[in-house]
Amino acid sequence: MTKLSVNVNKIATLRNSRGGNVPNLINVAKDIEEFGAEGITIHPRPDERHITYQDARDLKNIVTTEFNIEGNPIQKFMDLVLEVKPTQVTLVPDAEDAITSNAGWDTIKHRDFLKEVIATFKDNGIRTSIFVDADIKMVEGAALTGTDRIELYTESFALGYSKGDKNSVNPFIEAAKIGHSLGLGINAGHDLSLDNIKFFKQNIPHLLEVSIGHALICESLYLGLENVVNMYLNRLK
Ligand SMILES: CC(=O)[C@@H](O)[C@H](O)COP(=O)(O)O
Numbered sequence: 001m002t003k004l005s006v007n008v009n010k011i012a013t014l015r016n017s018r019g020g021n022v023p024n025l026i027n028v029a030k031d032i033e034e035f036g037a038e039g040i041t042i043h044p045r046p047d048e049r050h051i052t053y054q055d056a057r058d059l060k061n062i063v064t065t066e067f068n069i070e071g072n073p074i075q076k077f078m079d080l081v082l083e084v085k086p087t088q089v090t091l092v093p094d095a096e097d098a099i100t101s102n103a104g105w106d107t108i109k110h111r112d113f114l115k116e117v118i119a120t121f122k123d124n125g126i127r128t129s130i131f132v133d134a135d136i137k138m139v140e141g142a143a144l145t146g147t148d149r150i151e152l153y154t155e156s157f158a159l160g161y162s163k164g165d166k167n168s169v170n171p172f173i174e175a176a177k178i179g180h181s182l183g184l185g186i187n188a189g190h191d192l193s194l195d196n197i198k199f200f201k202q203n204i205p206h207l208l209e210v211s212i213g214h215a216l217i218c219e220s221l222y223l224g225l226e227n228v229v230n231m232y233l234n235r236l237k
C-alpha cells in the first residue's frame, strides 16, 4: 500500500499572503485527514515564508495520521523536530534561499554528517528518511547512513513524463529495487500530480509513501480538495 501524505505548505503560503488566519491551516489539515489522506507533510524553511515553526507545533496536536516534517537539518530545524517528535523526519539538502527543493543528498560526501543526524533522530523515536536522486550510488550511500527510508526526488520523472518520455521512470524503478534490497523503505515526492501519479505508482515497486503538495493544491482550485484527495487515493490503489 502506498500512503498519500499531503504537503500543506501552499495552504500556509496563501494564509501568509494576507496575514491573519485564512485559510486556517489546522482546519485544512484536519479536513484533509477526514477526506482520507494518510499523512500530513510540512517543509518549514528557515525564513518561515510558508510553514512557521509554530505551525509545526500546532499541527502536532491535531494530526492523527502520519506527520512528516521535511527540511535541512540545521540546528534550529533539529531542535524543532526533536521537540515536536513527528512520525517521520525527511532530511533535504536545501540551500537557504532555494525557491523549492532542487537536489537530493550527496550521500557519499555527507555520509558522516547524515549518520550523526539520523542517529540523533532515531534515538528519539523518530523515523528518518533522506531525499535522494534516483541514482544507484546515492541510494547505496543512503543505506550506509542508517536511515530507515529514502525519498526519491521525482522532479526529473515528472518533467520527462510531461514531455511524453515514459522512460524517465526507469531510474526510479532501479533505485526503488536497489533501495528495497538494501533494507530501505521507499518514499517519493516532488512535482507528482494527478497526471503522473498513476503511472508512477504502477511502475515503482515497494512504494510506501508519496508526499504531494503543489500540484494537489492547484488541482483543488478547480476540482475541490475532497475530490482531489480521493482522486489521488484511487490512483494509488
Ligand atoms: C522535498 C520536496 O520536494 C518538497 O518538500 C518541496 O520542496 C516542497 O517545498 P516548497 O513548498 O517550499 O516548494
Ligand SMILES: NCC(=O)COP(=O)(O)O
Pocket (backbone or CB within 6 Å): 007, 041, 043, 070, 151, 188, 189, 190, 191, 192, 211, 212, 213, 214, 215, 216
Ligand atoms: N516531499 C515532496 C513534497 O512534500 C511535495 O512536493 P510538491 O508536490 O510540492 O512538489
